[in-house]
Amino acid sequence: MFVGVSRPTAPHFPIPDVDAALVARHAENCGFESILYGEHPIRPVAEHTANEVHTEGVPYFQETIVALSRVSAMTTRIRFGFGVCLVMQHHPVRLAKQLACLDYYSGGRLMVGVGTGWSKAEAEAIGGNFSRRWAQTAEAVKLMRELWTKECVEHDGEFFKVPPVHCFPQPKQQPGPPILMGANGEKGFQRIVDFCDGWMPALVTPEQIAEGPEFIRTARAQIVELAQQKGRDMSRMPITVILRGAVDRNVIQRFEDTGIERVNIIIPYFETEDQAREQLEKLAANVL
Numbered sequence: 415m416f417v418g419v420s421r422p423t424a425p426h427f428p429i430p431d432v433d434a435a436l437v438a439r440h441a442e443n444c445g446f447e448s449i450l451y452g453e454h455p456i457r458p459v460a461e462h463t464a465n466e467v468h469t470e471g472v473p474y475f476q477e478t479i480v481a482l483s484r485v486s487a488m489t490t491r492i493r494f495g496f497g498v499c500l501v502m503q504h505h506p507v508r509l510a511k512q513l514a515c516l517d518y519y520s521g522g523r524l525m526v527g528v529g530t531g532w533s534k535a536e537a538e539a540i541g542g543n544f545s546r547r548w549a550q551t552a553e554a555v556k557l558m559r560e561l562w563t564k565e566c567v568e569h570d571g572e573f574f575k576v577p578p579v580h581c582f583p584q585p586k587q588q589p590g591p592p593i594l595m596g597a598n599g600e601k602g603f604q605r606i607v608d609f610c611d612g613w614m615p616a617l618v619t620p621e622q623i624a625e626g627p628e629f630i631r632t633a634r635a636q637i638v639e640l641a642q643q644k645g646r647d648m649s650r651m652p653i654t655v656i657l658r659g660a661v662d663r664n665v666i667q668r669f670e671d672t673g674i675e676r677v678n679i680i681i682p683y684f685e686t687e688d689q690a691r692e693q694l695e696k697l698a699a700n701v702l
Contacts, residue, residue, distance in 0.1 A: 418449055431476055442492040451494075451495075514584055552605065553573050
C-alpha cells in the first residue's frame with residue numbers, strides 16, 4: 415500500500431497557502447508516494463453553510479489545476495491529483511485537455527478524484543446545474559474519456575453539445591488517468607460502477623477512522639457486487655482513502671490489511687516553506 419499526503423480541508427486565512435510545488439517537492443523528498451489537492455474555485459460571500467469537512471464554509475484554496483501544474487514541473491516521482499475535482503464547475507472539453515496535458519507531460523502521474531461539492535451557491539456561480547449535479551458530472555466524465563481515447567469526438571448530450579473535434583495530446587495513461595469517486599453510500603457506489611475506475615472516500619473524524627477498515631471491506635464488497643450486476647469486474651479496483659487526524663503506523667497497518675491501494679493523510683495549512691518541510695518530515699517519521 416502507498417502512503418501519500420493531502421492538502422488541508424480549511425486554510426485558516428484568506429491568503430495563499432505555501433506554493434504547491436514546494437510542498438510537493440518536500441513531500442517527494444520525504445518519501446511520500448502522492449499528493450492530492452482539493453478544489454474550491456471561489457468562496458460565496460453570502461453563503462454560510464458548512465459540512466463536517468469544511469466547518470467554516472467554502473475554503474480559500476489555490477487554483478488546483480495551476481497548483482498541480484507546478485507540482486508536475488517541480489517533481490519527478492510523486493503522483494499527484496485531485497481529492498476531489500468539482501467536475502461540473504468546468505467545461506469537460508477544456509478540462510479533458512488540461513488533465514491530458516498534466517498526465518502526458520508528467521509521464522503518467524495524474525489521478526483524478528471526482529465529486530460535485532456541497533455548495534449550491536459556488537456551483538451555480540460557475541455554471542453548474544446543482545439540482546442535476548450528478549447527471550452533469552457523469553456526462554462530463556464520459557465525454558472526457560472519449561476525448562482521451564478517440565481521434566475525433568462528437569457529442570450531443572443533455573448538458574453539453576460538441577461538434578466533431580480533435581483533442582491532443584492524449585494522456586500518457588490509457589484509457590486515461592484513473593478516475594475515483596469521492597462519495598459514499600449506495601448511490602455513490604452505483605456511480606463508481608457507472609462511470610468511474612475506483613473509489614476515494616474521505617474519513618475525517620476519529621470515529622470514521624476507527625471504523626474505517628471494516629467500512630472499506632463492506633463497501634468494497636457492495637461495489638464489486640453492483641459491478642457484477644452490470645457486467646464489470648471491479649474486484650481489483652483502486653481505492654485511495656483520505657484520512658484526517660492522528661495517524662500513525664498502527665492506523666496505516668489497519669488500512670493496509672484491507673488491501674486498498676493507498677492512504678493519503680491530510681496535512682495542515684502552512685504559512686511558510688520551512689513549516690511545511692518540518693511538518694512533512696515529522697509526519698514521514700511517524701507513518702513511513
